[in-house]
Amino acid sequence: MKKLMLAVATLTLATTGAMAQDTVRMGTEGAYPPYNFVNDSTGEVDGFERDLGDELCARAELSCTWVKNDWDSIIPNLVSSNYDTIMAGMNINEERKEVIDFTQPYTPAMPSAYVALAADADIEGGVVAAQTSTIQAGHVAESGATLLEYATPDETVAAVRNGEADAVFADKDYLVPLVEQSGGELVWVDGFDTVPLGEGIGMGLRQSDAELKEKFDTAITSMKEDGSLNELIKKWFGEEAMLFE
Incomplete structure (x- = not known):
């Protein structure tokens, strides 16, 4: 049985x-x-x-x-x-x-990019926002900048807008429409608008x-x-x- x-x-x-x-x-x-x-x-x-x-x-x-x-x-x-x-x-x-x-x-291998309120934002010694557990967060952690991690991508951009972070680092394809729709508020960081990664x-x-x-x-x-x-x-x-x- x-x-x-x-x-x-x-x-x-x-x-x-x-x-x-x-x-x-x-x-x-x-x-x-x-x-x-x-x-x-x-x-x-x-x-x-x-x-x-x-x-x-x-x-x-x-x-x-x-x-x-x-x-x-x-x-x-x-x-x-x-x-x-x-x-x-x-x-x-x-x-x-x-x-x-x-x-x-x-x-x-789609590029990543830095976006800020000013094109000369300090991305090497400043504060940079990135979504947690992403390759962008890992990159920032090794760059010398202070990393602020957020659970969602929307929060990373909000951190720049409200002054918590000097810049956000994310997939460029995600950032492109946000920059275009911001009316000039959000801009690419000079020299860092295309960062090969992944x-x-x-x-x-x-x-x-x-x-x-x-x-x-x-x-x-x-x-x-x-x-x-x-x-x-x-x-x-x-x-x-x-x-x-």
Whole structure:
């Protein structure tokens, strides 16, 4: 009887695993436009990564759902199996690869930038705001400046506007519309409007999910080869965006 029960339990687990393989929970922050954000009119996750993730799932023949999670716990909750992937503007770096795995990059190595209220802001000896647990925060911590970390990207920009920080350091693609819409209040710091950083942005997965990683890698490769990934990058980041060759 015990052997029969064990056999049934094993079969159930195997079946559940197969079903989980076909339904993938896509984790994102939903607060980092144009990569990902919540559409006010629909209440749904939107942005470059929503478009891209849906297309990758279609090509991989996977059913996908989207889950929002705060940035500061986004890796721990992936490891804890609260979702199956991370698509949240996450740069690939060695520190993160010690904890999770990544697909190949689905963007080139997009530059970061410093923004302030004055073009001559002191970014080496002053106070610089960055979102916690980002490669930008790590860069500032090693630069000699005083790092102020915030949970959300909006708070980093607010810190500059209210005088708590001399500058903010973030992905340039996130900062571009904020600078353009600020009416001259926010400006690029001279000589630091384009700072190469990171290996490109990829999808994070648990290190045990090699089969799922392979499926998404194959889908990303197909989009690079047929040009549709570059078209999606231009749709969300503009005609001047960095593209795959």
